[in-house]
Amino acid sequence: xxxxxxxxxxxxxxxxxxxxxxxxxxxxxxxxxxxxxxxxxxxxxxxxxxxxxxxxxxxxxxxxxxxxxxxxxxxxxxxxxxxxxxxxxxxxxxxxxxxxxxxxxxxxxxxxxxxxxxxxxxxxxxxxxxxxxxxxxxxxxxxxxxxxxxxxxxxxxxxxxxxxxxxxxxxxxxxxxxxxxxxxxxxxxxxxxxxxxxxxxxxxxxxxxxxxxxxxxxxxxxxxxxx
Numbered sequence: 001x002x003x004x005x006x007x008x009x010x011x012x013x014x015x016x017x018x019x020x021x022x023x024x025x026x027x028x029x030x031x032x033x034x035x036x037x038x039x040x041x042x043x044x045x046x047x048x049x050x051x052x053x054x055x056x057x058x059x060x061x062x063x064x065x066x067x068x069x070x071x072x073x074x075x076x077x078x079x080x081x082x083x084x085x086x087x088x089x090x091x092x093x094x095x096x097x098x099x100x101x102x103x104x105x106x107x108x109x110x111x112x113x114x115x116x117x118x119x120x121x122x123x124x125x126x127x128x129x130x131x132x133x134x135x136x137x138x139x140x141x142x143x144x145x146x147x148x149x150x151x152x153x154x155x156x157x158x159x160x161x162x163x164x165x166x167x168x169x170x171x172x173x174x175x176x177x178x179x180x181x182x183x184x185x186x187x188x189x190x191x192x193x194x195x196x197x198x199x200x201x202x203x204x205x206x207x208x209x210x211x212x213x214x215x216x217x218x219x220x221x222x223x224x225x226x227x
Contacts (some may be wrong), residue, residue, distance in 0.1 A: 003080045004197065007069050010039040012197075013069050013114070016204035017041075020126045020212040022065070023049035028124035032070070040068045041192050043211055061121040062220040065211040071112040079111055094203075107193045114188040114207040118214040126180055135179060137220070146184050153186040154208045184218065186210050 010029070017024060023046035029039045043065040044052075078086060083103040119128040128134075142158045150156025161181035188207045190200065 004076070004078060004200075005034040006037050006039070006051045006073065007221045009076075009200065012200055013039070013067070013207070014041070016056070016201070017043055017067065017211065018046075019205070020208040021046050022212055022215075024158075024206060025049065035073045036066055037073055038070045040066065043067050043078070043215075045215060048225045051166075052157060055124060063118060063120050063215045065215055066117040066119070067069045067207070067211055068115040069112060070115065072110065072192075075109060078105060079192055079195065090092035092127075092144075105193050108189065109192040110189055111192045112190045113193055114190070114203065114213070116153075116188075116207060116211050117183045118186075118211065119181075119183040119217050120218050120222055125182065127177075128222070130177060130179065138179060141221040142182065142184055145214060145221060146186075149210050149213045149217060150186055153210055154189045155185070155187040159183045159185060184214055186214065 014024060022043040024041040024043050026042045027040070029037065031037055044060065044062055048060060048062045051057055076163055084104060087103060104107060139158065142160070146156040146158050159181070186207070188203050188210075190203055195203075
């Protein structure tokens with residue numbers, strides 16, 4: 001792997017999103033653990049984001065994708081220096097211990113992950129009429145989006161949180177439950193072994209494509225939610 005920093009990885013991910021017509025805002029980075037760094041953005045269709053940033057709208061009611069890159073900084077360091085560089089940090093082994101030139105990186109170790117959560121705007125859920133049949137139809141449509149888009153990902157999930165609506169009465173909870181939180185989740189693995197700049201670009205391209213298609217899939221789910 002050509003030597004890359006965590007911020008260069010973030011720049012590659014942003015470039016992949018732009019190539020798919022996605023604009024970003026609310027960029028944020030931080031740490032979850034001492035050696036775990038994350039970079040997070042909220043991505044929208046660029047044309048819709050342009051309208052918001054022009055001042056024509058105060059609030060953008062459009063589906064969005066929370067895109068998060070998580071990097072294991074120790075793994076990133078190993079990817080940059082390789083086993084030969086790692087050997088310079090090790091004491092001379094004794095006994096039946098592999099020689100330095102026999103060191104290998106574990107193929108199961110991940111350099112990082114890309115996580116994507118695509119959700120509708122809250123207004124769409126607030127304005128949506130809720131009943132058991134429509135809730136089931138919504139879940140089915142979301143599952144289809146996850147299956148169609150998730151073919152290029154390593155993990156695909158549908159998340160639906162329910163809330164009881166007091167206006168609907170408390171005697172039959174099933175009749176009163178309305179979706180209060182909806183998201184389709186995808187994740188992409190970035191292996192430590194065999195990942196170079198080209199492989200990174202390929203993973204980020206797949207992730208950006210999934211984000212773009214899932215945003216449009218979420219839009220179609222709610223536009224067609226008339227059952």
